[in-house]
Amino acid sequence: MDLSIGTEYEAFREEVRSFIRGNLTDDIREAGRLATSVFAEPSRAIAWQKILHKQGWAAPHWPEQYGGTGWDIVQRSIFSEECLKANAPPLIPMSLLMCGPCIIGYGTDEQKAEYLPRILSGEDFWCQGYSEPGAGSDLASLQTFAESDGDDYVVNGTKIWTTYAQYSNKMFCLVRTSREGKPQQGITFLLLDMDTPGITVEPIIGIDQVHEQNTVFFDNVRVPKANRIGKENDGWTVAKYLLMFERGGQEYAPSLYFQLANIKKLAEGVIVGGETLWDNGFFKRKYCEIEIEISGLAFTENRIKSALGNGQNPGPEASMTKILGTEISQRVTELAIEAVGEYGVPLQVDAIEPGSSIDGVGPKEAMAIMPKYLNTRATSIYGGSNEVQRGIIAKAVLGL
Secondary structure (H helix, E strand, O other): OOOOOOOOHHHHHHHHHHHHHHOOOOOHHHHHOOOOOOOHHHHHHHHHHHHHHOOOOOOOOOOOOHHHOOOOOHHHHHHHHHHHHHHOOOOOOOHHHHHHHHHHHOOOOHHHHHHHHHHHHHHOOOOEOOOOOOOOEEEEEEEEEEEEOOOEEEEEEEEOOOOOOOOEEEEEEEEEEOOOOOOHHHHEEEEEEEOOOOOEEEEEEEOOOOOOEEEEEEEEEEEHHEEEEEOOOOOOOOOHHHHHHHHOOHHHHHHHHHHHHHHHHHOOOOOOOEHHHHOHHHHHHHHEEEEEEHHHHHHHHHHHHHHHHHHOOOOOHHHHHHHHHHHHHHHHHHHHHHHHHHHHHOOOOOOOOOOOOOOOOOHHHHHHHHHHHHHHHHOOOOOOOOHHHHHHHHHOOOOO
């Protein structure tokens, strides 16, 4: 596969740059610049999605018949790269990268017609109801139960680590509908409205002092059976399909390259022992080692994009990129802390809120580094811990 970008794509790149220059407002750009995780401030992320949707660019990776752009792999890479360069905020992944592809793959025609346009437009904001207090990486152990009652299911149980449930109006959720047979055989995939009576959302504050996660309680919550994706008790098949997109549907390499370039700029401005940090051989060696690892990751991600472009699933390579992407991300944030020195120590959550009038300590580019470092500690756990991903590779690829 030749991924070199030839002159025939120059006009496309300029079209993307021109659109971003004309439509990415200062407040939306600020939200992207200050984002400390894979999630940006929700109102501005949705505002940017609506702008992209109006242009027809909200979901470049979707099939064209469902609202995708019809771009090839190189065009999608160019678009992602230019958005990063412009500090455009990341879009909410639960809707566009997870729920949407899942409905495209397993939903009925009626479900596609109802949900996909609202996902594209940002009208619906989705959260993911997978993990439970006793079922995280061992997801098949989930116990939230949905009892059949006429045309409805009655759901009782608890979900945890539910990102942005406080903003969401929709949830895609795994529930147990049978306790017979293997644990995976009794799971069903449901879509539900977050304003349904019986749903309670309680916040979880992370070590970065940011409210991203939540616990969600279900007390006799009625969900129409028409909201089921796939067959009853066959939700594990749907869930595995969605997890491939959660683990491998996103690209780590472009963002990592961008973060690394910013670290170089920071290091060039830090004086240590009469020389810039960038001229320090030990620091530069660590930088170059990470850069080489990102290059290797980029090649694997390109193979996945090629497979997706040919209508294939990400496969076990999704687990590989999840491991590499998250562990390299952690190393990048560690290097960023080193680059800003003492300015990386203060945790200035209020000062980096988009639109905040609070003066922070140190240069602006340093204020988000510590919260990002802390938030990134979780990346090797969520979406299936990296230990679980290595088990998947051992079984699917090595036959162990």
